[in-house]
Amino acid sequence: MALRKISDLKPVFTGANVTEWQSPAGMRYRxxxxxxxxxxxxxxxxxxxxxxxxxxxxxxxxxxKVFELINLDEF
Incomplete structure (x- = not known):
């Protein structure tokens, strides 16, 4: 299942200088x-x-960039 819009991408961690997301397939992006x-x-x-x-x-x-990587690499 590909992400349809960027707003579907929700961070799993947010710090002062770091933000992380996890794709539906379980890969992390930082x-x-x-x-x-x-x-x-x-x-x-x-x-x-x-x-x-x-x-x-x-x-x-x-x-x-994360949205692009998820949709290109995982779906």
């Missing part, structure tokens, strides 16, 4: 403001990430 990047978990529970640098360092662009 935005770190200090890195200006979104990390895609390499495997469930591994806590190792493949990082994707953002063109703009803000939460809106991070959510768009």
């Amino acid at each position: 935005y770190e403001r200090d890195r200006c990047a979104v990390g895609q978990e390499m495997g469930p529970g591994m806590e190792a990430y493949d990082w994707h640098v953002l063109s703009h360092n803000d939460l809106t662009h991070a959510k768009r």
